[in-house]
Amino acid sequence: MPKQKNSYHHGDLRRALIDAGEAELSENGLAAFSLRRVAARVGVSHAAPAHHFGDVSGLIDALAERGFRRLLDSMIAHQEAATDEPYEQLIASGLGYLHFARSHPALFRLIFSDHSGAAPSPEVMATAGAAFMHLATNVAAVHGAAPLAHDGARDEVMACWTRVHGIAELILSGMMDAPDKDDKAANDAMFRSIFEVQFRTS
Amino acid sequence: MPKQKNSYHHGDLRRALIDAGEAELSENGLAAFSLRRVAARVGVSHAAPAHHFGDVSGLIDALAERGFRRLLDSMIAHQEAATDEPYEQLIASGLGYLHFARSHPALFRLIFSDHSGAAPSPEVMATAGAAFMHLATNVAAVHGAAPLAHDGARDEVMACWTRVHGIAELILSGMMDAPDKDDKAANDAMFRSIFEVQFRTS
DNA sequence: TCTTGAACTTGACATCGTCAAGATTGCAAG
């Protein structure tokens, strides 16, 4: 199946549009995102995407799903490069989360955009659930337990997620200084020094 | 100075546009934000805002500044309704942050949108600095010290900020369940149970 | 009174998302 057999019938337009959409997103950001430019980038008419995604939110949804998968992949990759020690793996996962957010800021923001109006598609929620379970497994391993086994386990997972997520968001918004995203050692130190702080009732 | 002396020369158009922009933001969200609708809402021609804000990002910037001020106000208000105990004041500030985020989601997202391209205006950064200092004072009081006095104090403040911010963002994105935003007791319990979790090296 | 500049309007333009209608093609039934 050649990439382009003829002018009509692209062959794998859906995938091509998602690829192009991802590229447009990193180059121009979400605010300047345009369906017509994505179509033009693939070399297809401006109305072609409608048949595969309905309207623009359909493409956005597909991009969100891919983004979530990439986020999970980044966590896994960083974790696999770490020690077997459970806590080190948790830290590594968090650093993978951070690295993805900073490498693909627009995609990251897109994933966590306001889904208050239209609920995210089932595929997106499923991928989000997978990422959540990954974290839950990390956290549980630190306690030497099964994921979500004991009371308050869910709170622990959310405590972890919100911390990592908050750091990522504040860095992206420019409110928080951070070392170059590829300086592993510096980010490791920065992350631990914030992640591990504890507040006490005086 | 009457609100409307005649058709031309509105009198206080800049303020009126910011008011209308804020209303539009809460009603339709950032994605559907339109300069022309804001102008129409005030009863002014579609090109009138340009004279006061340049382009659309000028109005957005003004809205961000107002939003930051409202965020700080919400923190202060909640804190003043709490005990004198420093840690309780810190928690109350966080709950005020959360309450603002959930009461004005679009404005909250706007404040922390991607400023990577154009730097936020000096006014916005100044207001953001005031919010940061408020938190720094809270955190320092827990340790019975002056703001940012000791080594690592900045990390402690950022640890606090990122935690509160992460909770707010994940709730807004729909990734985290939370009690009704006006149920004070339930939110207090939820917030503490996440904020106070500590992770240890196994 | 005259004039000058700020405040606002009007009209135009390119671009955007979406819709309806037409063109093209793969494919399976006959």
Place this chain on the structure above:
DNA sequence: CTTGCAATCTTGACGATGTCAAGTTCAAGA
């Protein structure tokens, strides 16, 4: 083999949007 059908893609149009240029109105100082 061919013939019709449904999926795929194109074309053209519409209203809405941000921005620019040129014109209009008004207040206030010379």
